[in-house]
Amino acid sequence: MIDSLVAYRLRAGMTQLELSRRIDRYPSVISNLEAGGRRIDLVELVELSEVIGFDIHELVDLVVAADTLSNRAGEPAAKIEPKRRSKRLSK
Secondary structure, three states, X not given: OHHXXXXXXXXXXXXXXXXXXXXXXXXXXXXXXXOOOOOOOHHHHHHHHHHHHOOHHHHHHHHHHHHHHHHHHOOOOOOOOOOOOOOOOOO
């Protein structure tokens, strides 16, 4: 899940510092989160999805797929990259 969150952030063109400012957290919170040093709660995940602009359902699907692959192979799952979102124009 962390790899996907980092990919979403990078795809949105955001630095860790910019993301931390937009969600009103210390930069070390983002750094620790992306390094796997802390867990993310659901409220934070929703906030990240809104600020970065990704679909939580897609992220959950990626996590489930990675877990399924892991269970089949008996090894840690390979990185699964999120799909690129098409940019929607708002009126």
